[in-house]
Amino acid sequence: MGIAEQITTQAGRTGLAGLLADPKSAVVGLDFDGTLAPIVPDPDRARAHPGVVPALTALAPLVGAVVVVTGRPAATAAAYGGFAAAPGLEHLTVLGHYGAERWDAHSNAVTAAPPPPGVAVVRAELPSLLRELGAPEGTFVEDKERALAVHTRRAPEPDVLLEQLRGPLGELAHRNGLVVEPGRMVVELRPPGVDKGVALREFLAERDAGPVLFAGDDLGDLAAYAEVAARREAGHPGLLVCSGPVTGEPPVAELAERADLVVAGPAGVVDLLNGLTELLRG
Numbered sequence: 001m002g003i004a005e006q007i008t009t010q011a012g013r014t015g016l017a018g019l020l021a022d023p024k025s026a027v028v029g030l031d032f033d034g035t036l037a038p039i040v041p042d043p044d045r046a047r048a049h050p051g052v053v054p055a056l057t058a059l060a061p062l063v064g065a066v067v068v069v070t071g072r073p074a075a076t077a078a079a080y081g082g083f084a085a086a087p088g089l090e091h092l093t094v095l096g097h098y099g100a101e102r103w104d105a106h107s108n109a110v111t112a113a114p115p116p117p118g119v120a121v122v123r124a125e126l127p128s129l130l131r132e133l134g135a136p137e138g139t140f141v142e143d144k145e146r147a148l149a150v151h152t153r154r155a156p157e158p159d160v161l162l163e164q165l166r167g168p169l170g171e172l173a174h175r176n177g178l179v180v181e182p183g184r185m186v187v188e189l190r191p192p193g194v195d196k197g198v199a200l201r202e203f204l205a206e207r208d209a210g211p212v213l214f215a216g217d218d219l220g221d222l223a224a225y226a227e228v229a230a231r232r233e234a235g236h237p238g239l240l241v242c243s244g245p246v247t248g249e250p251p252v253a254e255l256a257e258r259a260d261l262v263v264a265g266p267a268g269v270v271d272l273l274n275g276l277t278e279l280l281r282g
Contacts, residue, residue: 003275012260018211018237025210026063032070032077034217035243043142048081051270057088059273062280068094069196073145074103075110097146099199115146116191118176147190158185183218197223215241225258243269
């Protein structure tokens, strides 16, 4: 089944048609974890699906830009994605920490402002808070340099534990000028004023972009979805893709109900990118 036949909304079909009609002004935006890389118990072991770099290498020269928008540090996503020095990806950009960091493939350099002091305070206080709350073995903290993420994926009853931790973590974040970003079996404490919608909006404005495709898998991608939806209301074609889990779990409902197309995880995203390349090559 082709891409057009898989799209379930008229807005999505219009978005695909717009992208095919004007690919050189089009931007393909992609989340990293859960979209390009399978979700794994240890975030440090996440790597892009093996089909991602070949798919992007084929697609990137045919569109205006490809941008990865992620909560991870930009250099980490670039390394885990295998994007550095990949032929054909010289103009790929990674917007890390929800846009607070930027990595450009042509320079292999990261630009960023210093993190706010609240991140260091939370980093110091978080381990003792989790001990006080009796967080069980399997609960772990991922240090993203500009943010801290508390994962419950490895713990017994991870969703129940997440609900128990959400309030105290929210209070800790608020006391230190940070905000909470919920996700699947994770709560992230990060600086305010940055999200994937803002990051995507600013990138698109730089390029005076036309049609936009954005693919994501979790609640943090809703802001980017909202940006594409706002552009569609203003007359700019857009296509929203939800990368669903491949473990039998349902996709995140808030994304799936807004998406024009739901695919089966990173492998499904690779198939989508390859199918788009075929359509653009005619």
